[in-house]
Amino acid sequence: MIKKLFGKGASQKPAAAAATPARAVSETKPAAVKSRSGAKASEQGKPEANTHRKRKRAPHRHKPWDLSQYVVAPAEGKTRFHDLNLPVELMHAIADLKYEYCSPIQAQTLPDTLQGFDVIGKGQTGTGKTAAFLITIINDFVNNPLTEERYVGEPRALIIAPTRELVVQIADDASKLLKYMDLNAVALIGGVDYDKQLKKVERQAVDIIVATPGRLLDFHKRGDLHLDMVEIMVIDEADRMLDMGFIPDVKRIISRTPKREDRQTLLFSATFTQDVLNLASQWTMDPTVVEIEPEHVATDTVEQLVYLVESREKLPLLKNILKLPDVKSIIIFANRRDTTRWLEERLKRAGFNVGMLSGEVPQNKRTRTLEQFKSNEINILVATDVAGRGIHVDGISHVVNFDVPEDPEDYVHRIGRTGRAGSTGTAYTFAGETDVFLLPDLEKLLGEKLGCQQPPEALLPRH
Incomplete structure (x- = not known):
């Protein structure tokens, strides 16, 4: 952690937090509310008192909450x-x-x-x-x-x-x-x-x-x-x-x-x-x-696996990963909208319960898809980086980079969707002939070599 100050007059700042902010505290009643035209706004739909039937009830005696x-x-x-x-x-x-x-x-x-x-x-x-x-x-x-x-x-x-x-x-x-x-x-x-x-x-x-x-x-x-x-x-x-x-x-x-x-x-x-x-x-x-500089750019709670595959092998490999028993909830990231659309179609056709998030999806559908993912109605999400910094869902067990991200920073944000809240996760990256050249920049950002390997025979049978 490095802490420094811009500008002059920094020495005038108090050393410790104060209980009260700089502006004075007022103890008067809350202000009235008006529209710009001068009309008072509704009082939050407050209902009128019901005088038709009244019952005497004992007052609730809840203990006020305190520290x-x-x-x-x-x-x-x-x-x-x-x-x-x-x-x-x-x-x-x-x-x-x-x-x-x-x-x-x-x-x-x-x-x-x-x-x-x-x-x-x-x-x-x-x-x-x-x-x-x-x-x-x-x-x-x-x-x-x-x-x-x-x-x-x-x-x-x-x-x-x-x-x-x-x-x-x-x-x-x-x-x-x-x-x-x-x-x-x-x-x-x-x-x-x-x-x-x-x-x-x-x-x-x-x-x-x-x-x-x-x-x-x-x-x-x-x-x-x-x-x-x-x-x-x-x-x-x-x-x-x-x-x-x-x-x-x-x-x-x-x-x-x-x-x-x-x-x-x-x-x-x-x-x-x-x-x-x-x-x-x-x-x-x-x-x-x-x-705040992390000890490691990529979180220690995420196992990172990079598989070297031909582009035509990526989809069969993905399908086999989705069938693994420990895959509970997974996000698949792609670099392009058309790739996410293609993936969603192929995975649905194969019987997987999948949703898609990308910039071309109407917002109401994106919101509904994300809610379904959070509630486990669907457990597979295909997304572009529009979702990379906006999805905060605990319990995501796996992330797949179907494409190596063009911006190394996006890799960190993608794999950060798993291994959250004290749990562990696994991040797969598929490096094909069209995007393997992006790995050196990624390793430079991470400050470490990524152990590239061939997929296990069980995940991608080779004939």
Whole structure:
């Protein structure tokens, strides 16, 4: 781990986390909610009292939840969430999720972000950065409730991410952490009915918007969302957004939020290229920079097997792997949409229970397929890298790289779908005559040689 600071005035930062963020805490009643036209928004569909029939009932006497109900012993070298002086409602949700000790990126960023400072964080997928920025946002909003009138379509926090799946995952994580608070998060993604999403925005004053850049700009251009009251701005997977060509959209979005000195900005990236650092320096104000370098680029909980095969042998090999008794839940990655489509067709024809995720699949079907995969209605998923950083599902036993990924970073994200939450997994990579030349760059990133081998006779009988 390397921790350093950009800009001047860094020495003025306190050394330890404070219980209260920089802004003053108000104890007045929550603010009224209005639409931009001035009409008050609905009070969340609150029903009128039923006076037709009343019964006297004994009041419920539930013991209020407190930290004594969630004991986590101090551990040397580890930071407990208890140590951060978080609101009890947030700690209750954290207890439900069984979070005990902060991950390295959480332990390094939260002491500063909880005080309102900007942070640039480097960490691979699965390091806990999503929880880090969500906890920062929720802590701030609980400690600093608004007292003035609010307008619908004016979020207090904005989180932008490159893929639809990642946006949905972040919003789902937010809802779990908001379980005991009168705060809300709304996901905005393309490929979903605009009016349905608009109803969620207009139903009540929205606190947190999680969005892909394109759909967010759609809402802003139509005047259904206003970014001038954003207090906390989060840019997630900045390197991925750069690779996908989203940076011009991100720049337009940020230009519509308050100036960087008037908002808190958190930027996270799996890699720190010079382009990412240049953008971060434009968007943040004297940030703390935290780099979490794993001991190994690829996780130790994943067994990596590279099979040298001819292109025509890849499909028979895949079918035999899918029949192995230890294959419980598997994701098959391909580089191209047409390859995923071809694989889905061939596997269904062979009787396998399979779904597909790629950019050409309508969003409602992608969402349904992912839910079916999470609930084990289907146990085989064929996907492009659109799903590589957006699928967080425990229990995936295997990953297959049907093609060697063209970007070595994608390999790390692909195999990171298995071997999660303390379990182990297996990642197969098929290297054929058209993509074997990509292996040296992959080995350079990993810092180790991949043991390439011929498939076992049992998986690919040779005549």
